Amino acid sequence: GAVVSQHPSWVICKSGTSVKIECRSLDFQATTMFWYRQFPKQSLMLMATSNEGSKATYEQGVEKDKFLINHASLTLSTLTVTSAHPEDSSFYICSARDLLYGQSYEQYFGPGTRLTVT
Amino acid sequence: GQQVMQIPQYQHVQEGEDFTTYCNSSTTLSNIQWYKQRPGGHPVFLIQLVKSGEVKKQKRLTFQFGEAKKNSSLHITATQTTDVGTYFCAGRRGSGGSNYKLTFGKGTLLTVNP
Numbered sequence A: 001g002a003v004v005s006q007h008p009s010w011v012i013c014k015s016g017t018s019v020k021i022e023c024r025s026l027d028f029q030a031t032t033m034f035w036y037r038q039f040p041k042q043s044l045m046l047m048a049t050s051n052e053g054s055k056a057t058y059e060q061g062v063e064k065d066k067f068l069i070n071h072a073s074l075t076l077s078t079l080t081v082t083s084a085h086p087e088d089s090s091f092y093i094c095s096a097r098d099l100l101y102g103q104s105y106e107q108y109f110g111p112g113t114r115l116t117v118t
Numbered sequence B: 001g002q003q004v005m006q007i008p009q010y011q012h013v014q015e016g017e018d019f020t021t022y023c024n025s026s027t028t029l030s031n032i033q034w035y036k037q038r039p040g041g042h043p044v045f046l047i048q049l050v051k052s053g054e055v056k057k058q059k060r061l062t063f064q065f066g067e068a069k070k071n072s073s074l075h076i077t078a079t080q081t082t083d084v085g086t087y088f089c090a091g092r093r094g095s096g097g098s099n100y101k102l103t104f105g106k107g108t109l110l111t112v113n114p
Helices: none
Strands: A004-007 A010-013 A021-023 A032-038 A042-050 A067-072 A078-083 A090-096 A112-116 B005-006 B010-014 B020-026 B032-037 B044-049 B055-058 B061-065 B071-076 B085-092 B110-113
Touching: A004 A090, A010 A021, A021 A032, A021 A090, A021 A112, A032 A078, A042 A067, A078 A090, A078 B055, B005 B085, B010 B020, B020 B085, B020 B110, B032 B055, B032 B071, B044 B061, B071 B085
Parallel strands: A010 A112, B010 B110
Antiparallel strands: A004 A021, A021 A078, A032 A042, A032 A090, A067 A078, A090 A112, B005 B020, B020 B071, B032 B044, B032 B085, B055 B061, B061 B071, B085 B110
């Protein structure tokens, strides 16, 4: 159980275009999902906390208008990188917590999406 | 803001040698978690420590949480090639509420020479 999927697993787009990344909890409900960004050989940098039915909470330095997050249901959160630039190229990973297990702090990570902007 | 430092950044060992990575937080943590990320993969949860001075074991892995709940360590006994990967600690400050935000350390990349 506790599987999180991401789609697409990799994407190449041209500078100036927008890209949408989906994060789904396959066998559990997640009121909270997290979006991370990871540069090669670097740590995970939390970008935002996605809350079902409400606005996302962005970390300091992360542009809300550039990284649009929508958490429309208990099993789906989306991250849209708008007007992508080459410096947005990175590995984007989402994670989710299991709603049913309130005492469980474990975050289940998706497989990640590698974005390359040309 | 909260910072989580992790050392060493890299560690290369011969198979069979022990390995330890250390994690220090600038603030007191409510709990600390450890994750392993294989090359090309995504982080996978290993364990969570909550209590001051807590020690937990998983086969060859031993996890410790400091008395002050500001530091933690992961020790692997007799490493194997399957242990290769980056080990991250992640700390959470405060308790309760719906925000389970974690602050990750930079990770320790472990490579094992067979």
